Amino acid sequence: MNQPRRNTWQREAVRAALAEARGFVSAQQLHQTLREDGSTIGLATVYRALSSLAENGDADSIQSPEGENLFRSCATEGHHHHLVCRSCGDTRELEAAVVEEWSRRVGAEHGFAEIEHVVDLFGLCERCRARAAAAS
Numbered sequence: 001m002n003q004p005r006r007n008t009w010q011r012e013a014v015r016a017a018l019a020e021a022r023g024f025v026s027a028q029q030l031h032q033t034l035r036e037d038g039s040t041i042g043l044a045t046v047y048r049a050l051s052s053l054a055e056n057g058d059a060d061s062i063q064s065p066e067g068e069n070l071f072r073s074c075a076t077e078g079h080h081h082h083l084v085c086r087s088c089g090d091t092r093e094l095e096a097a098v099v100e101e102w103s104r105r106v107g108a109e110h111g112f113a114e115i116e117h118v119v120d121l122f123g124l125c126e127r128c129r130a131r132a133a134a135a136s
Helices: 009-020 027-036 043-055 097-109 126-135
Strands: 060-063 069-072 081-085 091-094 120-123
Touching: 009 027, 009 043, 027 043, 027 069, 043 060, 043 069, 060 081
Parallel strands: 081 120
Antiparallel strands: 060 069, 081 091
């Protein structure tokens, strides 16, 4: 973990906006929200603050299936996984002991040790599926 950075109004604004966000959001989405709320914060500052929060364990960072980095203020400490709605970003934190055992077993079968992994599941939540069904 890196040393904590100096708290600035920009960093605190990003932290607060991230805590209010529902699910994972991109830096661009968070920047837009901040700007709509009257902030003068720049997009590059939002990127830096989010990266710093993620590096220090104050936020989770995942990569979307499209390759975009997404961030979320996370309630669970320690290693865990996520189930993320591709449409609305709603997120569930998952404890996945099965994934932990599976990754160790697969690594050992191939002669690997000290296995690390990232597993995030993306799909459509019940609400978004119902919305899509109602629209069709």
